[in-house]
Amino acid sequence: MTVTRYAIYYVPPAKAEWSRFASSWLGWDVHEGAPLDHPTGTGLDVAAITDVPRKYGLHATIKPPFRLAEGTTSDALAERFAQFAAAAKPVALDGLSLTRLGRFLALCPSGDQLGLNRLAFHCVRDLDEFRARPTLDELEKRRAGGLSSAQEQALVTWGYPYVGDSFRFHITLSGKRPKAELPAIEAVLRDRLVPQLPTPFVIGDLALVGEDSDGRFHMLHRHALSG
Numbered sequence: 001m002t003v004t005r006y007a008i009y010y011v012p013p014a015k016a017e018w019s020r021f022a023s024s025w026l027g028w029d030v031h032e033g034a035p036l037d038h039p040t041g042t043g044l045d046v047a048a049i050t051d052v053p054r055k056y057g058l059h060a061t062i063k064p065p066f067r068l069a070e071g072t073t074s075d076a077l078a079e080r081f082a083q084f085a086a087a088a089k090p091v092a093l094d095g096l097s098l099t100r101l102g103r104f105l106a107l108c109p110s111g112d113q114l115g116l117n118r119l120a121f122h123c124v125r126d127l128d129e130f131r132a133r134p135t136l137d138e139l140e141k142r143r144a145g146g147l148s149s150a151q152e153q154a155l156v157t158w159g160y161p162y163v164g165d166s167f168r169f170h171i172t173l174s175g176k177r178p179k180a181e182l183p184a185i186e187a188v189l190r191d192r193l194v195p196q197l198p199t200p201f202v203i204g205d206l207a208l209v210g211e212d213s214d215g216r217f218h219m220l221h222r223h224a225l226s227g
Contacts, residue, residue, distance in 0.1 A: 001212050006130070008123050011059050016198070018198065025046060026173070027054045031219050033212075049174050053174065056217050072130045081206075081208045081223065090225045091116045091119055093110060098190060104176050105189065106173055109169055119225075120167050204225055
């Protein structure tokens with residue numbers, strides 16, 4: 001597989017019931033790099049609802065997708081990621097809740113998120129030498145939606161606006177949908193997914209993932225946080 005971009009994700013465990021359902025909901029298995037059938041009997045057009053986030057698979061972004069910097073290698077990135085994970089500590093949160101973020105739906109953590117936010121920032125910072133600088137077109141695309149001064153500074157420094165104080169851990173479950181559609185989608189997810197969500201919610205490992213030439217993401221390496 002030719003990898004066009006890399007990222008560091010939290011990828012939920014493959015065998016947990018909640019993540020199996022949520023992966024099927026999205027229609028892509030990032031562990032196996034293969035499509036999945038959507039759940040049946042929902043009364044919804046799940047394929048349309050999940051069209052945008054499908055290619056990423058079930059995940060939360062820790063270090064956003066980046067092209068490999070000139071003079072670095074995928075092997076060196078993998079080694080540095082393994083070192084980072086070995087030194088980082090697991091993070092425990094109270095749980096996950098189904099949340100509206102604007103016009104899309106996601107799972108967001110509850111409880112003290114200071115350790116989680118620190119983990120994400122350190123990952124962005126410590127692996128930054130492997131990130132190729134964004135093109136002008138990539139920067140302008142990020143700016144098109146409007147950024148705060150802090151987000152603009154993060155974009156210039158880290159290539160992504162939602163770093164540091166602007167970071168918000170979330171596991172995306174839909175693309176942007178009309179507000180009128182959201183209650184019906186929420187009802188299905190509250191019935192089929194929410195009762196299975198873990199309590200507490202523990203982030204015990206991270207994954208290095210790669211984007212293929214079709215824009216779909218695959219698991220490359222997974223390491224426990226063992227610091």
